[in-house]
Amino acid sequence: MTSTTQTQNRPPAPVRGATTIPAVELAGLTKSFGTVRAVRGIDLTVRPGEIVAFLGPNGAGKTTTIDMMLGLSQPDRGTARVYGMDPQAAVRHGLISAVMQTGGLLKDLTARETLELTASLFSDTKPISEVMTRAGIADIGDRRVGKCSGGQQQRLRFAMALLPDPELLVLDEPTTGMDVTGRRDFWQAIRQDAEQGRTVLFATHYLEEADAYADRIVLVAHGRVVADGTASEVKAIVSGRTVRATLPDADLVALQALPGVESVEVRGDSVLIASRDSDSVARHLLTNTGARDLEITSRGLEDAFISLTADPDSEGTQS
Amino acid sequence: MTTAVPDTLPNVVAPQRKVPPMGGLNVTLLKLEVRRMLRNRRTLVFSVVMPVMFYVIFGTGKSYSNENAGHGNVAALIMVSMALYGAMLSTTGGGAMVAVERSQGWSRQLRLTPLTPAAYIAVKVLCAMLLGAVSIAVTYAAGSFTGAHMQTSAWVGTALIAWVGSLVFAAFGVFMGYLLPSENVMQIIGPGLALFAFLGGLFMPLDQMGDTFQTIAKFTPMYGLSQLAHWPLTGEAPGVAAVVNVVVWLAVFAGGAAWRFRRDTARV
The missing domain is CATH 3.30.70.980 (YebC, transcriptional regulation domain)
Incomplete structure (x- = not known):
């Protein structure tokens, strides 16, 4: 994989202060489900203020890695730290929040009630009206969650994630199932929010999304980081x-x-x-x-992934 | 995680960020949970309308309604039974909300907030007990207007015992909520609850049943509570077996709930 080594060891960007703690620090993260080795040793450091895309095909281990970053699951080996803390502690302090792909909403509450409930669980939060405006759902506060469209539910999840005013926002394929307009509006809201200096890490399998919204793209496949660099560097590899x-x-x-x-x-x-x-x-x-x-x-992204990330374990065998 | 990780926040990040007290348990949360419960028509029908209806059908206007049952009449006896039935459905249903919330991914979402799993269970049990109290109160109100008579102490005593004792079923509900990952958990355990009610003698006096049935009944979860709750009315002191029955079932269900709960929240 000669193509990846060029960008993989990119020197770190200048650190703003010697005491700056990484927003995310994953070291040797490994996780298997039965015989499936979902994550095979991921090292990743995200500096505060970065907007990082976690780009990879379905089944690359993106969600598994994010789950460990959020403290929802425990790595088999390796460590995950968020602002130097255990992920669960970071959650309790409101340092990290996430927009997950699906689920996580109660159908029988209204959008505003969902936010009231979520806000009540944190020690300090942004005003509910403010996060609703920022997420673009100010007009559907009284609508039952079960009656909201997929895009509206996703914006509600985004509003929920904004409540603790987290230092780090994690989004796991947040635009899955949205139409083109919904996708664009959603990213516009995220982008506006990120301009305030929030660190953002999002998983996606769309190269265009990664290219348009991230400062840095981390390419993952078969549970490993196969390339890491600026959008144009990674784009050159996969295109x-x-x-x-x-x-x-x-x-x-x-x-x-x-x-x-x-x-x-x-x-x-x-x-x-x-x-x-x-x-x-x-x-x-x-x-x-x-x-x-x-x-x-x-080549399409899929082809590029295949050439870049041929499974090293199956080398020598006919696939 | 093998190495110790500092739980305190480095000052560089944001010194003002705090962790909420009481594991995130708060009044707003309780208020919204109660509102959700009241919005669920099926829950209300099962926990409030049905016991009142059964009481009116079986307890009022019958030849036996006004017969003596100790410190009150038979209508009151049936009212207590139906209130117990309603409290059982309410508290089990309240606890079993856990299943619905797990299937909708809400439990997982809550793990991205400071709410601790123990505080979450406390909220579920509190709501279940509140719904149980409503169920008993409405059935008793219906009884007081339709010819149920008891001494004042019996009104208070039966209601209190029925309510506190239904904690057994709140625990049962939480246990089932973790055991059965389904939105339709109450449809699955509903027939079981009806069976518990029969064996507890809520629908028919146990002494009208066969010996075998009576012997089996003594080991089922509603038996002890039914004996205890009727005691202030009938004046018949329940045996030690009734107390043991309640304590053991509470331990079994609470233990089961704790076991499943720990499995569910274990970091995998």
């Missing part, structure tokens, strides 16, 4: 292209040796070359070989 050409009797070794080439595959008379530098592949094919019918297509 490679595939060059396809008709080329009988291709010299695979020569093709493999081209700069940026990740894989070469032969299908009949065609050759498919996945590369981060499609230009030089195309140049080589057209000038040095008899290739014709050249096609260059950009």
Whole structure:
């Protein structure tokens, strides 16, 4: 995985003060469910004020990692700290709050009652009217939660998470099931909120979401961090292209040796070359070989994940 | 987590952040929980309307209604039985709300707040007992208007024993709430509760039943409480067996609830 090492060891951004405590510090986090190794040793430090996207395909271990970060589950090995504390203690102090994917609401309460109840559990909270306005649900306070749309329920979860005015807000795939408009409105509310300096960590499997809203993208797959860098760095990795050409009797070794080439595959008379530098592949094919019918297509995120994150445990086996 | 983690907050972050007292238990929470309970029509029908209806059907206007039953009449005896039945349904239902909240993911959401699991259970039990009190009060009010007669001390004594004793069923409800992860938990345990009521002699005097039935009845959860609650009216002192019955069942249900609760909140 040569492509990941370039960004994985990115030097940390300048620390604002020597005493700054990381918002999140995960060290060697490991978690299995039976024989499924959901998280296989995640190290991650999030500095206060960062907006971090946890990007990965479904089943990458994002939710499992977030659960351990919130103190909802216990790692098999390794530690999770939030502002230097045990996650559960951080929750009790209102330092960390979360917007979960589904559930977590009582259908028989109204939106405002849900916020009143949640607020009553904390020692200090923001005014309910303020969080409703910030989450964009000021007009549905008297609506029963069971009658709210999926998007409204998600904004209610967001409003609940804002109540303790947390230092760190965690969102686990918060826009799943929302339409395009709902998704945009939701992110706009989050973005406005983050401008006040709150640390935000969100999980998503949409590259566009990560790209548009995060300062930093942590790419996870198979329970590991496979890349970590700025949005443009990670985007460059996952947005490679595939060059396809008709080329009988291709010299695979020569093709493999081209700069940026990740894989070469032969299908009949065609050759498919996945590369981060499609230009030089195309140049080589057209000038040095008899290739014709050249096609260059950009890879989807899923393809990029597959090439980047091939399961090391299944190497050597046919998959 | 093997290493010790400081529970105190580093001053650099936010020195003003505090943890709420009493594990997050507070009046607003109780108020909203009661409001939710009153909004649930099915709960109200089962815990308030049904016992009153049964009392009116079986206790009033019958040839036996005004017969002597100790320090009052038979109508009062049936009223106490139905109030017990209502209190049992109310407190079990209140405790079993745990199942609904777990299935909706609310319990998990609460773990992202400072509310401690013990405070959560305390709220559930308090609400269950409150609903039980309403159920008894309404049944007694209906009785007082429709010919149930008892000495004043018997009115007070039967009501208090029935109410305090229904703590057994609040514990039963919480236990079932953790055992059965279902929104329809009351539909599942409803027939069981009816059976407990029969074996407790709430629907029919136990001495009209066969010997085997009476022997089995002595070991069921409503038996002891029914004996104790009727005592101020009938004047028949319940045996030690009745007291043992209540204590043992309370221990079994509370222990069961604690066992399941610990499993549920264990950090996995």
